[in-house]
Amino acid sequence: MLTEEGVDKTADPLRFPYRIASRYHCKGYLGSGGSGLVFKAWDDLLQRMVAIKFIRNPTFVTRQRLVSEARALAKVNHPSLCSIYDIGEPVDEHSSLFMVMELIEGARLSELAGQLNIETTVRLIQKLAEGVAQLHAAGLVHNDINPTNVIIKHNNSDEPIPTLIDLSVADTPSKAYRNRQTGFGLTPLFSAPEQNDPKLKQTHRRELVDIYSLGALMFFLFTGQAPTSNPEQQLNEHAAQCPARLKKLIVKCVANDPAQRIQSASLLAQNLAAYRYQRYSWFPVTALVITITILFTATIAAFSDNNSIATTEPLEQIDVESIWTHQGIAYSLYTKELLRQNRLREARQQANLTVRFFQSALKNNSAEITALSEFIDFLERDDGLFNPSERTALLLDTASRIEKTEVEQHIRAYALAKIYFKLAKLHRSQPHLHSRWRERALSAVSSALEQHPNSQRYQQLRCIIKAENQQSSGGTC
Numbered sequence: 001m002l003t004e005e006g007v008d009k010t011a012d013p014l015r016f017p018y019r020i021a022s023r024y025h026c027k028g029y030l031g032s033g034g035s036g037l038v039f040k041a042w043d044d045l046l047q048r049m050v051a052i053k054f055i056r057n058p059t060f061v062t063r064q065r066l067v068s069e070a071r072a073l074a075k076v077n078h079p080s081l082c083s084i085y086d087i088g089e090p091v092d093e094h095s096s097l098f099m100v101m102e103l104i105e106g107a108r109l110s111e112l113a114g115q116l117n118i119e120t121t122v123r124l125i126q127k128l129a130e131g132v133a134q135l136h137a138a139g140l141v142h143n144d145i146n147p148t149n150v151i152i153k154h155n156n157s158d159e160p161i162p163t164l165i166d167l168s169v170a171d172t173p174s175k176a177y178r179n180r181q182t183g184f185g186l187t188p189l190f191s192a193p194e195q196n197d198p199k200l201k202q203t204h205r206r207e208l209v210d211i212y213s214l215g216a217l218m219f220f221l222f223t224g225q226a227p228t229s230n231p232e233q234q235l236n237e238h239a240a241q242c243p244a245r246l247k248k249l250i251v252k253c254v255a256n257d258p259a260q261r262i263q264s265a266s267l268l269a270q271n272l273a274a275y276r277y278q279r280y281s282w283f284p285v286t287a288l289v290i291t292i293t294i295l296f297t298a299t300i301a302a303f304s305d306n307n308s309i310a311t312t313e314p315l316e317q318i319d320v321e322s323i324w325t326h327q328g329i330a331y332s333l334y335t336k337e338l339l340r341q342n343r344l345r346e347a348r349q350q351a352n353l354t355v356r357f358f359q360s361a362l363k364n365n366s367a368e369i370t371a372l373s374e375f376i377d378f379l380e381r382d383d384g385l386f387n388p389s390e391r392t393a394l395l396l397d398t399a400s401r402i403e404k405t406e407v408e409q410h411i412r413a414y415a416l417a418k419i420y421f422k423l424a425k426l427h428r429s430q431p432h433l434h435s436r437w438r439e440r441a442l443s444a445v446s447s448a449l450e451q452h453p454n455s456q457r458y459q460q461l462r463c464i465i466k467a468e469n470q471q472s473s474g475g476t477c
Ligand SMILES: Nc1ncnc2c1ncn2[C@@H]1O[C@H](COP(=O)(O)OP(=O)(O)OP(=O)(O)O)[C@@H](O)[C@H]1O
Pocket: 030, 031, 032, 033, 034, 035, 036, 037, 038, 051, 082, 101, 102, 103, 104, 105, 148, 165, 166, 167, 168, 169, 184
């Protein structure tokens, strides 16, 4: 017997509300929201546990909503976003639909307020922000990021992965506010002011509602509360231990005015990554990154998202370009750590960001010798992040960018020598290419040495290239 809500209350909780393909065996009830009922199930065919969402009360609108959620999930692929496996109609109830998805088991963020240390909090929100950035890149806005929609899973590793569920109100940026009017409840405490008040003019990029919610999540983890009208004061009162830099970042995310918020999820993730890696004492400039980035988010977002955003900040007073260099270094360190933890897929994502930041540094002529050698070290590593042809393409691209930079000539020559030498090593199996790149490397390093004959670094590189060349080192080494 189905009730008004469409649920058979007399049924065994170990039975789905509708009959579906026999490959799925019900293993228990997981929970329900405004429109869905979710069950744990065993997929006999693929031999894995899954979660299955049924529509609580099938109507045209709820059906459409489940289809939208499924399509949103199908567009993305990130450990912090729940994966979708299938969607289908129950055997006897063609007005309804069910969706099969990744089973996410673990504590909810709502249970963890005040229990996590700063490092863990920052790491979790950084990961979520990376997932949300992917959602935005796929042209979607989540619209309802809140502590009950984030489950911390442990996927066979000690590293907790915060996973965002319930994309049922996800929408394209142009329609992001539509859900308010359809009557499906969002979570007002964690949603942006412009989502809660239809009178507020909605002229800003819709993705900024998710930035607000990510900031509100971080706020919640530190204070156990949702932000109200004076988040800064609340943070001072309830999270005395929260470092000032993080406070600034959180306050920036939950700004009432969308134009004052951090302008993209990827930028938020980058700021959090930079915050985490400032502990490298030899990397003093990172500490500046957050402050500078907060002040000039609009400019950075304009670059990183290809989105032109107006800003009232006096851009010319600060060397915004140097941010690319520092972010590049921070990301290459983060990539290294991910590799150390054997998290290859995530490391690849971060490696691509690293490359992007260093390339921007080169484009803006802001790369000085440290950044250049960090970038080249990064490209030289045999770490499995890129296959040989990808690495060759990256090296060639970088060489052509370096040729155009205005760094001092000996620095440029040394950087090019390192790149050519790496290209030579990559082409060992093709003797003519190998010798061509090796000779170019030798000529570039010799040119650097002409200007700085006493540089030990340059001398050492020439020796190594010569040794590879099986030539005599001429007594220089
Ligand atoms: N992939 C999943 N793995 C494990 N549990 C899940 C999963 N998806 C949903 N759940 C559980 O089911 C509950 C309801 O899911 P969800 O919030 O997506 O339903 P909904 O009806 O679409 O929500 P709303 O109407 O509030 O947007 C969740 O709170 C969670 O406990």
